[in-house]
Amino acid sequence: MSDLLQLKNVSKTFGEVAALRDVNFQVGTNEIVGLLGDNGAGKSTLVKIITGYHQPDAGGQIIWKGKKIEHLSVPLARDLGVEVVYQERALADQQTLWRNIFLGRELTNRWGLLDIKTMTRETRKLMSTVMGFTSSAVSPESTVGTFSGGERQGVAITRALYFEAELIILDEPTMGLSLSETKKCLDFVEGIKKAGKSCIFIDHNIFHVYPVVDRIVVLDRGTVAGQFMKNELTLDELIDRLYRVAQTGSLEQRDQASQ
Amino acid sequence: METHPMNSTAEAKSLSTTIKAKGISRLLRKWSLQIALTIVAILIWAFFLWRSPNTFNSYDIYNSLMLTTPFFALMAIPQTLVIIVKEIDLSFPSVMAWGVAAYELVYVATHNVWLGFFACLLAGLLAGFLNGLVVVKLGIPSLIATIGTQYLWRGVVMVTTNGQGKGMIEVKSTLLYPLLTGKVAGVIPMEFVWTIIIAAIAWFFLNRHKFGAHAYLTGDNPESARLMGVNVNRTKIIAFCLVGLVSAFAGFMVSESLLFFWPTMGDGYLLNTLASVFLGGTSVFGGVGTIYGTVLGAFVIAIINPGIVAAGWLAYWTQLIYGFIIVISVSLQALLRRRFV
Secondary structure: OOEEEEEEEEEEEEOOEEEEEEEEEEEEOOOEEEEEOOOOOOHHHHHHHHOOOOOOOOOOEEEEOOEEOOOOOHHHHHHHOEEEEOOOOOOOOOOEHHHHHOOOOOOEOOOOEEOHHHHHHHHHHHHHHHHOOOOOOOOOOOEHHHOOHHHHHHHHHHHHHHOOOOEEEEEOOOOOOOHHHHHHHHHHHHHHHHOOOEEEEEOOOHHHHHHHOOEEEEEEOOEEEEEEEHHHOOHHHHHHHHHHHHHHOOOHHHHHHHO | OOOOOHHHHHOOOOHHHHHHHHHHHHHHHHOHHHHHHHHHHHHHHHHHHHHOHHHHOOHHHHHHHHHHHHHHHHHHHHHHHHHHOOOOOOOHHHHHHHHHHHHHHHHHHHOOHHHHHHHHHHHHHHHHHHHHHHHHHOOOOHHHHHHHHHHHHHHHHHHHHOOOOEEOHHHHHOOHHHHHHOEEOOOEEHHHHHHHHHHHHHHHHHHHEHHHHHHHHHHHOHHHHHHOOOOHHHHHHHHHHHHHHHHHHHHHHHHHHHOEEOOOOOOOOHHHHHHHHHHOOOOOOOOOOOHHHHHHHHHHHHHHHHHHHHOOOOOOHHHHHHHHHHHHHHHHHHHHHHHHO
16 A cells, blocks of 8 residues: 655654654555544644644654655645544634635635635535535525534535545544434545545544544554554454553553563 | 524425525524614614704715715724734824824925825835734734834824924825815715725625635634634734725825824824724624624714714713713624524
């Protein structure tokens, strides 16, 4: 499997705090990677480096399809085909649905004039095809602040999907969702796999992550504590190891010692 | 999650009328603030018309309104943009004077009125840019930063003019004079025309251009905007620049209409301008606001004083009524938002 994205020796410090230390991380083409780790393990920082929101410290490398990328920015990452569904959804609550779908990427002509007609029409189309909004109370002109948690998630996912990403990052997508909404979300991850795209799936809940991913990477206190293919071990073994990581901060060393 | 009270009753009706009713109620909801404000403005005007028909049936009062309102309505327009991006600019009264001071400096050196005029606009732009830079790069809240720059520019004006006023008779022989302070067909003052032009341009950019889209998003949720690749800093800086530019323009207009520049010019416009913006339904929390609302807000602010005097009441009442109208209308706005958004 060729690598779509590769991070080499990526570190990130905020003032005194080292959020990431020498992280090496890859995502293969058409691979679903589960990213696990406790709060503060560096998952969100890692995501924000991949999306160009944070710049890695000097020495770190970001390689996309075998090419080294200098100065990755949010617009550049989007141009490459990286889409994120952020934990906090990254929506603007008082704005209309169509403005949120096209947030930061408004369809415009050469002079920056908005193509409102097309954006509204596309939004209306997405509402019935992707988001599954059927209520006549919701229109492209509705403000997203009035939506439920699941609907908001639907907006964020639809946005990621619409722009034909090659790599979709889901940052705790099931947080705050109902059971049926969670199921829909996991179906969506499987849809990514079927469509031939790649995905980084971040979630606290191992029972959500395990069934849908190909490979699992565990972060702990800013470093990669271990990674393995799903078919190498069962869910029970995984839980056992994660428990050990929480205690020792390392997956493999402890593992070898026990063998 | 709010429920839609329409749902249960509407189910019985046929689908098409439901959708139509939804469309209309949605429009009403979307523009509820603007509609309410329009009604309030018309009511106030009708009240004054009823109380003093002689005054409010004559051209004179409207001429005078069209002459005086622009001086703060002009600044209220870009100020609306700044407040939409969740910032505020309190420095514009000084920037008005600083623009004209820059004009004076260049005019004295070159004896070219037009060159001076452009220097005035440039000075305003620069002041706005500085505000934006301080707020965005140093992260100082704009409320504080622009109190600082207000003193700064007033100080610069005082120092460069020695606190002395100066005649501007030289402007009268140039095209700028009729262009800024003339009258269209002898009836409509250019001050008013410029207000409408600038309001139209601002409306266009706010509603039809990427800049406006980014302004709303920046004010609504700067973090989301940033995550999704909106250049939040640039959007804010542009908004501040526009206030500076328009303030200098308005300052020049005020001075030109009197053919005299006094260094304390601009003092007294601060509260009228901000009251217009907030009366017009722009939210101090960012992300919400319209140019239409602001222009209408300026009209309401402008009409109260002459209205009260014409009605034969003591002008002492003015402040009280201002207070009432502003407090009641912003309370109403808060209630409308809670109900509909």
